[in-house]
Amino acid sequence: MLRYESVGMRYADGTAALDSVSLRVPRGQFCVILGASGAGKSTLLRMANGLTAPTQGEVWVEGTRVQPSTLAALRPRVGMVHQHFNLVPRATVATNVLSGALPGLPAWRAYLLRFPAGLRERACRLVRDVGLQPEHLRRRVSELSGGQQQRVGIARAFMLAPALLLADEPVASLDPRISRDILALLRDQARERGATVLCSLHQVDLAREFADRIVALRQGEMVFDGPAGAFDEATAKALYAAGAAAARESGAAMPELPGAGWPSMLSAGGAR
Amino acid sequence: MNTQAGNAAWRLDPPYGARALLIAIAALMLFLYTGQRVEMGRMAALTLDGALAAVGLKPQSQVTSGLGALAHSLFPLQVSYRTETSRIEGFDPDRLPWLARIETLQVSESRLNPHTLKMEDEVSTQTYLVEPLGYLWRVLVKMVETFEIAIWATLLAVLGSAPLAYCSARNYAPNRLLYVLARATVSLFRAMPELICALFLVLAYGFGPIAGVLALAIHSMGFLGKFYAEDIETADTGPQEALAAIGAGKPRVLAYAVLPQVLPKFTGYTLYILDRNVRMATVVGLVGAGGIGQELKGRYDMYQYAHVGTILVVIFITVFLLDQAAARLRRRLI
Numbered sequence: 001m002l003r004y005e006s007v008g009m010r011y012a013d014g015t016a017a018l019d020s021v022s023l024r025v026p027r028g029q030f031c032v033i034l035g036a037s038g039a040g041k042s043t044l045l046r047m048a049n050g051l052t053a054p055t056q057g058e059v060w061v062e063g064t065r066v067q068p069s070t071l072a073a074l075r076p077r078v079g080m081v082h083q084h085f086n087l088v089p090r091a092t093v094a095t096n097v098l099s100g101a102l103p104g105l106p107a108w109r110a111y112l113l114r115f116p117a118g119l120r121e122r123a124c125r126l127v128r129d130v131g132l133q134p135e136h137l138r139r140r141v142s143e144l145s146g147g148q149q150q151r152v153g154i155a156r157a158f159m160l161a162p163a164l165l166l167a168d169e170p171v172a173s174l175d176p177r178i179s180r181d182i183l184a185l186l187r188d189q190a191r192e193r194g195a196t197v198l199c200s201l202h203q204v205d206l207a208r209e210f211a212d213r214i215v216a217l218r219q220g221e222m223v224f225d226g227p228a229g230a231f232d233e234a235t236a237k238a239l240y241a242a243g244a245a246a247a248r249e250s251g252a253a254m255p256e257l258p259g260a261g262w263p264s265m266l267s268a269g270g271a272r
Numbered sequence: 273m274n275t276q277a278g279n280a281a282w283r284l285d286p287p288y289g290a291r292a293l294l295i296a297i298a299a300l301m302l303f304l305y306t307g308q309r310v311e312m313g314r315m316a317a318l319t320l321d322g323a324l325a326a327v328g329l330k331p332q333s334q335v336t337s338g339l340g341a342l343a344h345s346l347f348p349l350q351v352s353y354r355t356e357t358s359r360i361e362g363f364d365p366d367r368l369p370w371l372a373r374i375e376t377l378q379v380s381e382s383r384l385n386p387h388t389l390k391m392e393d394e395v396s397t398q399t400y401l402v403e404p405l406g407y408l409w410r411v412l413v414k415m416v417e418t419f420e421i422a423i424w425a426t427l428l429a430v431l432g433s434a435p436l437a438y439c440s441a442r443n444y445a446p447n448r449l450l451y452v453l454a455r456a457t458v459s460l461f462r463a464m465p466e467l468i469c470a471l472f473l474v475l476a477y478g479f480g481p482i483a484g485v486l487a488l489a490i491h492s493m494g495f496l497g498k499f500y501a502e503d504i505e506t507a508d509t510g511p512q513e514a515l516a517a518i519g520a521g522k523p524r525v526l527a528y529a530v531l532p533q534v535l536p537k538f539t540g541y542t543l544y545i546l547d548r549n550v551r552m553a554t555v556v557g558l559v560g561a562g563g564i565g566q567e568l569k570g571r572y573d574m575y576q577y578a579h580v581g582t583i584l585v586v587i588f589i590t591v592f593l594l595d596q597a598a599a600r601l602r603r604r605l606i
Contacts, residue, residue, distance in 0.1 A: 049517050049518075051513065051516075051517055071519065072519055073519075074519070075517065075518050075519030076518055076519045078517075078518070079518065080514065080517045080518065082510065082513075082514055084510055085510075086510035086511050086513060086514035087510075087511060087514070088511045088528070088529055088532045088533060089533075090532045090533060090535070090536075091528075091532040095528070095532070099515060099520075099528040099529070100518060102515060102518070102520040102524045102528060103518060103519040103520045103521075103524075110524050110527065110528075111523075111527060153514075156514075157518075160518060162518075
């Protein structure tokens with residue numbers, strides 16, 4: 001289904017965001033990529049639909065290699081759910097969901113906003129399936145709560161019945177209770193539609209609750225790959241402790257203010 | 273860790289220093305120099321004079337007497353319209369236009385009799401058709417024509433600037449060549465003042481509204497093209513990425529992820545341009561490009577200042593009303 005073959009990502013200045021990651025995700029699996037900020041989760045995810053190109057290795061989706069020449073045919077098969085929802089706030093829920101079916105629509109239909117009846121029905125069904133009400137259809141996305149917005153994002157992602165769904169920190173902007181609901185929704189919808197899910201998260205508890213399989217990244221390296229049950233407390237502690245230590249190490253170039261308390265106040269709200 | 277270096281890095285300097293102050297002083301000197309060249313001192317003196325004369329502290333001033341003379345010649349406004357009936361083709365005194373009346377004038381004129389070679393007073397009767405609101409009506413019709421010029425100029429500008437904006441937005445331009453070309457066109461159009469543009473277009477298209485519409489459209493196209501493009505470039509990239517990620521092409525991404533975001537601003541610019549085009553349409557008429565300006569220029573050249581007064585008042589009221597309407601529309605749309 002989805003195959004990473006010793007994929008690496010190195011920036012021009014030599015720092016590695018990903019270092020030789022190989023991964024196979026079978027059809028229908030709900031695979032969670034776990035790791036701290038900057039571990040390379042997003043980079044790995046975005047390689048599956050070509051938003052980011054690897055500097056080494058290959059990515060294959062359903063037997064097709066992800067490269068510029070295959071993107072046009074491949075992308076409609078790969079849905080995506082984003083951390084900041086990436087909806088158009090001023091547009092209605094209906095328009096946002098329908099825009100998920102844009103590729104493949106004849107040009108005149110796309111520009112005259114004439115979505116065929118089949119797609120409009122599908123959009124209504126999806127909006128219902130993600131737990132919204134009929135009155136939400138004509139409401140602007142900006143009037144919805146964060147959780148509701150992500151539901152719209154999920155409905156949009158399923159418009160083209162994708163074989164693979166990428167979820168890039170889908171619940172990072174939501175509070176814990178709503179995060180659970182959204183992840184449950186994502187898992188159930190994907191299961192019902194037979195879609196494979198690759199989802200990045202940074203909360204260990206959510207990953208263990210919802211994932212079929214957990215892949216942990218630390219500074220671009222794969223440090224764990226196994227069923228969710230095998231990812232125990234000790235592994236989690238090791239993952240984040242090591243990550244924190246490494247972050248301190250890499251941040252050593254930044255001078256510390258001797259004595260004064262306020263810089264630590266500035267960084268207190270930081271990464272995790 | 274080097275504590276010394278650490279201290280140096282953790283330091284906040286004041287937002288500006290001696291260099292900025294020096295630049296400010298140099299700029300001030302430059303302003304004083306250029307101000308003297310454009311007679312800013314004399315302007316201040318004359319204005320003060322005028323203010324003093326207005327409150328009666330000075331017997332007279334150049335400014336107030338000039339303004340007084342202007343007001344005297346503009347008012348009372350010319351509202352009625354008189355035509356000699358002999359100049360009206362097929363004039364029928366029994367079927368007068370609405371509100372119109374006929375006035376007869378006895379005009380005595382000294383004339384040289386070719387037979388006697390003496391000056392004789394010759395009395396002739398002239399009949400005039402007087403329409404009490406005739407001139408005002410004429411000006412209003414011209415104002416409507418001006419408005420039509422502005423509307424069509426704005427329409428053409430919006431249509432023309434759409435492809436220009438698409439090509440001159442860095443993130444949507446199909447290729448580098450088109451981008452450079454579109455940017456250059458937009459800059460060129462914006463750099464062309466309407467009045468001068470109209471002057472040349474009158475030579476190409478003749479007197480009348482065509483030159484006015486085109487002159488205004490070209491300038492507004494440059495303005496709208498630039499502003500549309502800037503908004504497209506700075507629109508939130510999130511929704512655009514979301515649609516690009518599922519394989520939607522650039523024009524579709526623009527239509528679905530960018531347009532809804534920037535529509536309120538686009539509407540604002542377009543309304544501003546319409547507002548501006550109405551004002552400018554009154555001016556381009558001065559060089560013969562149709563509308564009320566052409567009427568204004570004609571009357572001004574014939575020293576008919578009362579007519580000029582009527583035109584100016586109509587322009588003022590129209591622009592004021594338009595401004596109010598545009599503000600209201602903007603509030604409703606955004």
